[in-house]
Amino acid sequence: MLPSLYILSGPTAVGKTESALSWAMKNNAEILSCDSLLFYKGMDIGTAKPTREEQLLVPHHAVDIVPVNEQYNVGRYAEFAKQSIRDIHSRGKQVLIVGGSGFYLKAFFAAVTDNVEVGDAIRKEVALISQNEGLAGLLRKLREFNTEADLELLDSRNPRRVEAALARCWQSGKSIGRLRYDFSMLPSPFAEFPKTFTLLSRSRETLRVRVKQRVKQMFDSGLLEEVRRLLTQGIESNFSAANAIGYRETIAYLKDGGNMDELEEQIAVNTMQLIRKQDIWFRHQVRPDTVIDLDTTVNPVLF
C-alpha cells in the first residue's frame, strides 16, 4: 500500500503555513504547495509565500519553479506534483500538501484535464473569433460540432468557457457531450494514494481582521517595491500573475496613482471575496474529511 497523502487546506489568512510547518517538522514530511501563484519566482510578499527561513525548516515543492512571465496551469501542476510525490516518498519522507487553490486541490481527487491538446493554430483561430465576433461568433462556430442539446450543457454566457469548449471541439472533432462523457471516464491521477484531507477554518469576522492586518504588513514589508521589480520582469505578460489579488490593484496604483488607504482597502475586499469563493470549493467541490476551527481549537491535531 502506498503511503498516504496528507492534505491541508483552508481559506487565505487562516494560518495554513504555520500549522503545516509544525506538523511537517514533527512528522518527517516535506511540503508540496497547492497554490496557483506560489510557483512564480518573485511573487513573495503579495502571495504570503513561506519565507526563506521557513523553507529552510522544511523542504518545499512547487514553489518558485517558473519565472513570473511564464504562465503555469493545473495540467503542469498535476504532473509536477506527481513527480514531487514520487521523489519525496523515495526519500522515505511523508508528503504534506498545503494550499488554498480549490481547482488545484481538486487535481488530487479527480481528473481536472483531458487528453485533448489544443494546437496553436486553433487556439489563435478561437481567440480571433472571440475578439471579432464575441460570444455570438463562438457559439455559431460551436454549432458545427454540436447539436442544441450539446450546447445546453455549456455555460454559454461565460466567454472563457465557450472559448475553451470551441477549442476542444475543434481540435478533437468531438461534441461537447462526447468530450464530457470521455472526461467523466478519466481516472483520478492520484487514485492509487490514500488521502486524508483536513481543512482549517475561522469565522469570516476573524478572517476579516487577519486579512486587514496582513495587507498592512505586506506594504510594510515592501510590496510596492516587489511589484515594481516584477513589472520590470514582465509580470504583465502573464495574465494570472498580473491579476493576482494584491498585484493587480498595486499595478494599477503604480500606474494611475491613487490613495494608499483605498489601495489597502481594495485589496482587503478582494481577498475577502476570494475567501468566499474558497469556502464554496470546500463546501461543494473538494470536501474535507476533518474541519478544524482555529478560532476555538487550542492545540489542533491536524491528522
Add this chain to the structure above:
RNA sequence: GGCGAGAUAGCUCAGUCGGUAGAGCAGAGGACUGAAAAUCCUUGUGUCGGCGGUUCGAUUCCGCCUCUCGCCA
C-alpha cells in the same frame, strides 16, 4: 450669524410632473476541463433626516427643526 446645496439600501448616488422607490459597489448564495487569487450566474423593503401642514393619499409640494458640505461674514 447670513446665503446656497444636500439629507433616499452597509457605501456612492438616480428617481418619483403627489399613488410608499432603483442602479453601481459592498454583502449573500452558486457554477467550474489546461488563465482558477481567473471567468461566469442568481440575489435589492429601505421609518426615502425629524415634526407639523395641504391632500382621498406625501419620500415627492409647503413650513419649522436637526445635521452635513460649500461660499460670505
